[in-house]
Amino acid sequence: MNIAGRMPLLLLGMIALVIGALAGLARLAVTVPASAAAQAGNHGALMIAAFLGTVISLERAVALASSASSAKRRTRWPYLAPLCAGLGGLALLSGAPLWAPQALFVVAGILLSAASILILRSQPALYTATLALGALSWLIGNGAWAGSGTILAAVPGWMAFLVLTIAGERLELSRFLPTPAAAKRAFAGIVAVLLAGMGTALWREQFGLPLFSAGLLALSLWLLRYDIARHTVRQTGLTRYIAVCLLAGYAWLACAGLLGALGAFSPGDPLRDAALHAVFLGFVFSMIFGHAPIIFPAVAKIKIPYHPTFYLQLAVLHASLLARVVGSLGEWPAVRQTAAIGNALALVIFVATLLFSAWRGKRQAVGTMAGKAMGERCS
Secondary structure (H helix, E strand, O other): OOOHHHHHHHHHHHHHHHHHHHHHHHHHOOOOOOOHHOHHHHHHHHHHHHHHHHHHHHHHHHHHHHHOOOOHHHOOHHHHHHHHHHHHHHHHHHHHOOOOHHHHHHHHHHHHHHHHHHHHHHOHHHHHHHHHHHHHHHHHHHHHHHHOOOHHHHHHHHHHHHHHHHHHHHHHHHOOOOHHHHHHHHHHHHHHHHHHHHHHHHHHHHHHHHHHHHHHHHHHHHHHHOOHHHHHHHOOHHHHHHHHHHHHHHHHHHHHHHHHHHHOOOOOOHHHHHHHHHHHHHHHHHHHHHHHHHHHHHOOOOOOOOOOOOHHHHHHHHHHHHHHHHHOOOHHHHHHHHHHHHHHHHHHHHHHHHHHHHHHHHHHHHHHHHHHHHHHHHH
16 A cells, blocks of 8 residues: 555544544543533544554555565555554444444454464464464454443553564564573463463453563563663663663563552552553654654655654653553642543644654755756756
């Protein structure tokens, strides 16, 4: 699929992100447009199944299409996964019967899982297996929501989807920093713990969620120990910025694991908001902020030049999330509300920074082409 075909898919994901973020604010009694407030109950589905599902499955489809080992006839159907995820978000926003978006998300999970298994078959490795297990976790989460009718049932699967996807991608990069065999076995064991916790939580939350939390904590420690970011953080420019994003994200993943061990992932727990957002904001969006300058050029063919102002979005995200966690710990609703507005502001800055950087990249490209043309005329 060419760039023109990918952009509408990205747009579907961005619509889900904007409305999903506003819906999240509505859950904390922040005044937002009525259309967004009406989606308060779909906040998690819009952010995870619609936005992140679309972006991740689109990135996977691009990777499969660009693989030299992929047959030409196999390079188009994986794009149906982000299409179904994006349409699922639109179905939620349009007020369609709940079974419609649920069915679209389940189909998207099936397609992403199939694409991930195809990659695993062509490139057998621990990281491709982890990515495939992450995709299957998304399918399980979507299926749990469709089967139970409650988003609460989907949360462990959705968390496993995002955590395993990111961990698999980071493990792939470990080839630049050889990982001991014992460490790889430990990684596989941690993945097994996460999957066991997720699966158990589907019918015995009181046993599954603590096990899942232990897996999150163990994974955060593994990544802090073996990820190449602990070396690249000593460099400069974009490389250092990405490393800072990653290391900060791993710290939040550890925080989520510790909170979960205290029972914070259980529905109704006063620290549930802090634990969930430590994963979904602190960990996942740190990864998004860090990888966006690499992923967006690959997916949309848009150059994103690095600028030190990238750190602003990161600082706002982590400062506001810390305030949100403190507000939960102290049971201060006003602090949580203000902090949530800060979370949304970080996302606004992120999008604005991407757009401005894309504009800078385009100007630089035009300037480079003009310089070459001038040089050719003068030679």
